[in-house]
Amino acid sequence: MNLVALKEKVVVRYALIGVINTVFGFSFFPLFYWLFHSVLEINILVTLSHVCCALFAFLSHKYLTFRSGEKVHLEGGKFIVTQAIAWTINIILLNIAMALLNWSPFILQMLISVLLTIGNYFAYKYFVFLSPKSKPREQH
Numbered sequence: 504m505n506l507v508a509l510k511e512k513v514v515v516r517y518a519l520i521g522v523i524n525t526v527f528g529f530s531f532f533p534l535f536y537w538l539f540h541s542v543l544e545i546n547i548l549v550t551l552s553h554v555c556c557a558l559f560a561f562l563s564h565k566y567l568t569f570r571s572g573e574k575v576h577l578e579g580g581k582f583i584v585t586q587a588i589a590w591t592i593n594i595i596l597l598n599i600a601m602a603l604l605n606w607s608p609f610i611l612q613m614l615i616s617v618l619l620t621i622g623n624y625f626a627y628k629y630f631v632f633l634s635p636k637s638k639p640r641e642q643h
Contacts, residue, residue: 517564532612
């Protein structure tokens with residue numbers, strides 16, 4: 504497979520943009536933690552980080568990964584629902600893991616982020632950025 508054909512694969516673009524989003528995302532939580540952990544509860548820090556990262560992820564995946572031509576407000580609504588679910592799962596898993604394990608919140612958040620990234624790929628591909636033009640045709 505040549506490089507141009509590889510670049511056209513959505514999963515490859517998702518992985519490449521995902522690396523950028525990961526670097527972006529992994530910088531926010533530690534930054535917020537370092538700056539505000541003494542005055543803000545960890546769930547608030549995760550929420551602030553999640554909101555910043557979600558905005559960046561929406562724009563990068565809409566225009567670079569899935570190259571969607573749909574209206575921003577239509578996909579934005581679906582993206583918000585997807586991110587609300589991901590945020591809820593994140594908060595629940597982080598709190599359970601922190602209660603059960605004596606690990607750094609940074610390590611736990613990174614592990615949880617990996618799981619959420621995998622789930623988000625399918626949510627983005629089959630729900631958020633699935634335009635009527637890109638829906639698979641039924642086989643007869």
